[in-house]
Amino acid sequence: MESPKFLYLQTFGCQMNVSDSEKIASLLAGVGYELTEESAAADLIILNTCTVRAKAEERVYRQLENLRPLKRKKPALLFGVGGCVAQQEGERLLEKIPYLDLVFGTHNLHRIPQIVLAAEEGRRLAEVDFIDNETRMGLFPVDDRSGGVTRFVTVMQGCDNYCSYCIVPYVRGREISRRSADIVAEIRLMAANGVKEVTLLGQNVNSYGLNDPGQPDFAGLLRMVAAIDGIERIRFTTSHPKDITRPLIDCFAELPKLCAHIHLPAQAGSSAVLARMNRGYTRPEYMEKVADLRSVRPDIAITSDIIVGFPGETEEDFTETLSLVEETGYSDIFSFLYSQRPGTAAADFDGDLPYDMKVERLDRLMAIQKKITRRYSEALVGTVQEVLVEGASKRTGQVFGRTTYNRIVNFDGDISLVGRLVDVEIIEGYQNSQLGRLV
Numbered sequence: 001m002e003s004p005k006f007l008y009l010q011t012f013g014c015q016m017n018v019s020d021s022e023k024i025a026s027l028l029a030g031v032g033y034e035l036t037e038e039s040a041a042a043d044l045i046i047l048n049t050c051t052v053r054a055k056a057e058e059r060v061y062r063q064l065e066n067l068r069p070l071k072r073k074k075p076a077l078l079f080g081v082g083g084c085v086a087q088q089e090g091e092r093l094l095e096k097i098p099y100l101d102l103v104f105g106t107h108n109l110h111r112i113p114q115i116v117l118a119a120e121e122g123r124r125l126a127e128v129d130f131i132d133n134e135t136r137m138g139l140f141p142v143d144d145r146s147g148g149v150t151r152f153v154t155v156m157q158g159c160d161n162y163c164s165y166c167i168v169p170y171v172r173g174r175e176i177s178r179r180s181a182d183i184v185a186e187i188r189l190m191a192a193n194g195v196k197e198v199t200l201l202g203q204n205v206n207s208y209g210l211n212d213p214g215q216p217d218f219a220g221l222l223r224m225v226a227a228i229d230g231i232e233r234i235r236f237t238t239s240h241p242k243d244i245t246r247p248l249i250d251c252f253a254e255l256p257k258l259c260a261h262i263h264l265p266a267q268a269g270s271s272a273v274l275a276r277m278n279r280g281y282t283r284p285e286y287m288e289k290v291a292d293l294r295s296v297r298p299d300i301a302i303t304s305d306i307i308v309g310f311p312g313e314t315e316e317d318f319t320e321t322l323s324l325v326e327e328t329g330y331s332d333i334f335s336f337l338y339s340q341r342p343g344t345a346a347a348d349f350d351g352d353l354p355y356d357m358k359v360e361r362l363d364r365l366m367a368i369q370k371k372i373t374r375r376y377s378e379a380l381v382g383t384v385q386e387v388l389v390e391g392a393s394k395r396t397g398q399v400f401g402r403t404t405y406n407r408i409v410n411f412d413g414d415i416s417l418v419g420r421l422v423d424v425e426i427i428e429g430y431q432n433s434q435l436g437r438l439v
């Protein structure tokens with residue numbers, strides 16, 4: 001019997017990459033690789049990379065250097081890079097990093113077993129060609145029996161929006177929606193294997209089906225998923241504010257399985273900056289969507305992404321971002337310093353701000369959001385929340401799960417609760433989580 005080979009797989013960036021990493025692991029299991037959490041035990045190390053922010057890209061290069069001594073100890077160890085950095089750099093990565101063995105792009109995931117087998121035979125190769133949509137459509141696996149309590153399900157890939165700062169349309173390709181029948185079949189199989197919550201995933205899920213008249217729109221897809229027995233909760237990410245439609249808003253009123261949380265990235269609070277970002281909405285239009293969502297689901301938790309220091313951002317523009325954050329009352333935000341991505345439209349914009357100014361603005365934004373999140377978290381104290389239990393907490397004797405608002409709750413409980421929806425009284429509100437008591 002052949003001894004097992006071990007795969008150390010590190011994921012950078014977004015949930016799309018987390019989902020891709022699951023596919024990489026499952027495809028490589030087919031050619032004998034078992035996942036390990038110990039890089040020192042690995043026969044193959046893959047970094048699944050992100051290039052949305054310059055920092056994420058730098059981390060990948062640093063991490064490769066950190067791992068390099070392992071290769072000196074074990075010369076047969078293979079190094080691979082996949083994801084968006086791989087897509088963007090292709091062959092150049094092999095030239096830049098002499099100890100790298102394989103590179104695969106965002107459209108070449110399905111080829112990973114063959115690429116790895118070739119690397120095992122001593123070939124260094126980079127596969128980063130985009131493939132046509134017809135072929136791409138057939139590559140989404142449906143036969144997923146790996147279970148779990150919550151799972152991501154890719155419903156569309158790519159993006160046609162070309163926000164001026166964003167590299168995604170160049171490294172993930174144009175939008176393509178998966179067939180709804182395949183999505184439903186995959187989720188049915190997941191439900192049969194114990195999955196209780198699915199998060200529908202895509203760069204811009206709201207535009208699901210728009211390019212394909214044979215498919216329902218995103219609201220229609222949500223209704224199909226809500227009809228699947230065994231699935232008790234549905235989430236989705238990421239939403240583009242300009243594509244939030246009335247039928248989608250109505251889903252929050254009419255589908256009890258749809259969680260009361262939406263990630264609705266505003267990116268900025270000034271209409272002038274939004275126009276330069278090519279976001280396709282103004283501040284009043286964004287606020288109108290927020291109001292519409294709250295009119296059907298007053299308790300809905302809204303989270304956001306905010307970019308600080310976009311080229312030409314004035315103090316007045318930034319003040320508008322701060323006021324948008326306060327007005328919306330986000331339960332949390334992800335905030336980033338603007339970083340120039342070569343190849344995007346904004347890379348040629350004048351008015352790059354001094355680094356210190358960007359950092360100072362980011363600090364102000366974070367301080368304000370910290371207070372808002374704390375207030376939000378404390379307001380939940382004393383309420384009883386339905387929590388889907390996902391696993392054991394770090395603290396012994398406790399388990400954790402999420403509320404419909406996507407807040408993590410830790411509470412005393414037995415591991416046998418995993419997979420169940422239970423009522424939990426919130427007794428403490430922290431910055432990133434809640435403490436509760438099983439009712």
Ligand code: SF4
Pocket residue numbers: 159160161162163166167168169203204240
């Ligand atoms: S919507 Fe904009 S920010 Fe989001 S992936 Fe597409 S281009 Fe990038």
